[in-house]
Amino acid sequence: MRGFRAKDADRDRFVELIEAAYADGQIGTEDRELRVSRALSAETLDELETLTRDLQLPEGYVPPAPPPEQTVRPQRLIGTLVALGIAVAFIGVAVVALVLFASSGDDPEASPGVEIISEQASPVPGAEEPAQPQVEPFEMTADQVSRFLRRYEAKFGTLDAWDVSFYPARVSVDVPVRGSRPRYETWSWDGGWERTSGPRGTSPSETSVVDLGRIGPARLMANIRTAERTLDVQRGRFSHAVLWPFDEVGPTLNIHVANRFGESGYLRTTLAGDQIVLRLPYGA
Secondary structure (H helix, E strand, O other): OOOOEOOHHHHHHHHHHHHHHHHOOOOOHHHHHHHHHHHHHOOEHHHHHHHHOOOOOOOOOOOOOOOOOOOHHHHHHHHHHHHHHHHHHHHHHHHHHHHHHHHHHHOOOOOOOOOOOOOOOOOOOOOOOOOOOOOOOOOOOHHHHHHHHHHHHHHHOOOEEOEEEEOOOOEEEEEEEOOOOOEEEEEEEOOOEEEEEEEEEOOOOOOOOEEHHHOOHHHHHHHHHHHHHHOOOOOOEEEEEEEEOOOOOOOEEEEEEEOOOOOEEEEEEEOOOOOEEEEEOOOO
């Protein structure tokens, strides 16, 4: 692992561990900011390991598994062997045809030639159609939030949005519509895109357009775990996180935690997740 180049997913995983250690009280605010900054700019996996070598895993914290390695070379080898087998088969057919043609030319009573007809193979009755690639469903993890942001920019050509709400298995976002007046469409992402409402006009009470690129996926997940542990909601679990205007620090995310008894609380953080603006535990 030493010397291997770090990917964005690797940096996110180590930032998530640093944030969890901070929430667990192992490191202070200044140390947290320094480690997060260095983790986000780390170039190798060795640098990331050095930053977190002295940290304990907080109780109940399960670090996300690294993304599986791609098996590119074996797939290429199999493809090459298949192509080679097909080529050898075609050469064999051509040789047999030439031999038959030559032998028929020597015998005057033989048929004038042998015509080889290539027919397309008919489908076997009852054969199953090839399986279609499955869409990877969305779940609320740092990697999946990063994936959502990439897909959003690829589809709409921007990271600007009027509003965004994260749920455990989907994201709802109000996408700006170009025109002379402020309008937006609402789209839902659960691993695939679906438009849930047509163009609508905005109202003065709604927040202004924000840059979703300012959201820090790893810090968002760390703050969700902090909310679940510190808001006095028994067996509380992440419910949703919504964009919220806040004059003093700009757009914020309200992270809501709830349980099956209807008890809830929320934690308000900056969009990047590096500052807790307001804590409202259950019963407050």
